[in-house]
Amino acid sequence: MLQCPSCARSQEPRLICSQCGTPLAADLDLFAALQLPRLLEINTGNLETAYHELGRRIHPDRFASARPEIRDASLRATALLTRAYRTLRDPISRGRYWLELHGHKLGENNKQVPPELAELVFEVQEKLSDWRAAHGEDEAGFRDGLLELKTERVRLQGLLDEFYAELLENFAAFDGGGPDSDQLFAELRTNLSKLAYLQTLVRDVDRALEDSAVG
Ligand SMILES: [Zn+2]
Secondary structure, three states: OEEOOOOOOEEOOOOEOOOOOOEOOOOOOHHHHOOOOOOOOOOHHHHHHHHHHHHHHHOHHHHOOOOHHHHHHHHHHHHHHHHHHHHHHOHHHHHHHHHHHOOOOOOHHHHOOOHHHHHHHHHHHHHHHHHHHHOOOOHHHHHHHHHHHHHHHHHHHHHHHHHHHHHHHHHHHHHOOOOOHHHHHHHHHHHHHHHHHHHHHHHHHHHHHHHHHHO
């Protein structure tokens, strides 16, 4: 139980005193901070609303002349709320946080390229380096390489969308109380790792395409 420094009411840890509205420096998980149910499927509209409404109620400006203890609670509650919002609004960081919240690590083998992606990553990296090598040496090769990279970018986007859809399916299975949570956690780790690799690859291709637009 947590006691409100303002009205002294004793209550379950929460962001705002249920009796007087004073911000409380409670140690909450990020779902609880936003007063959202602990579920992976989040309605973005609800998330935005919760963040803005709670943020307004605990805003440090409102407590500028309050006792230091309460000012401090307002700052800490605001920092927690912001962290919760930023972490939960993005499905990938939400998935990572879910693992953390349940005591699962992303895993050591996360540093390895997931097998089903290894070939693709290799192929695209090779195209990138051939293309860079053609620069200033082989104009026709450079132009063809650019076209190939643009086509590749479209294919990668298709895969990204597919992996995102898989991640959201995994979220739905968790929320539906899937039959085997060990399997769901393993799937989640794989999904996150695949997305991380693909995103890095897409960033490399995008950077190369941007450079070619500038140069
Ligand atoms: Zn109170």
